Amino acid sequence: MSATEAGEVQVFGREGCVQCRATCRALTERGIAFESVDVDADLDAAATARRVAQAGGSTQLPVVQVPGMAPWTGFRPDLIDAIASEAV
Numbered sequence: 001m002s003a004t005e006a007g008e009v010q011v012f013g014r015e016g017c018v019q020c021r022a023t024c025r026a027l028t029e030r031g032i033a034f035e036s037v038d039v040d041a042d043l044d045a046a047a048t049a050r051r052v053a054q055a056g057g058s059t060q061l062p063v064v065q066v067p068g069m070a071p072w073t074g075f076r077p078d079l080i081d082a083i084a085s086e087a088v
Helices: 018-029 043-055 077-087
Strands: 010-013 035-038 063-065
Touching: 010 018, 010 043, 018 077, 035 043, 043 063
Parallel strands: 010 035
Antiparallel strands: 010 063
16 A cells, blocks of 8 residues: 555644645645644644654644654655655
8 A cells, every 4th residue: 555545644734834735735736645634623633743743853833644654744845755756
């Protein structure tokens, strides 16, 4: 199963977050299916995002989780490109 299949990539973010929008836009442009999770609407998701981000030494959004990769925070076009190249 590829990490680019629906539901595999999760983007934890919030409405109005520039880096969250840029991440979702880049994933969409590269044809990578993902689940967008609003941390303001889902307290469990917020706790998960906070835990994952802090484990990586960060507190910023978005938090992106991809099976087989370490989670990352912020807009990371290099890692998005890596996912896209895996799907080819």
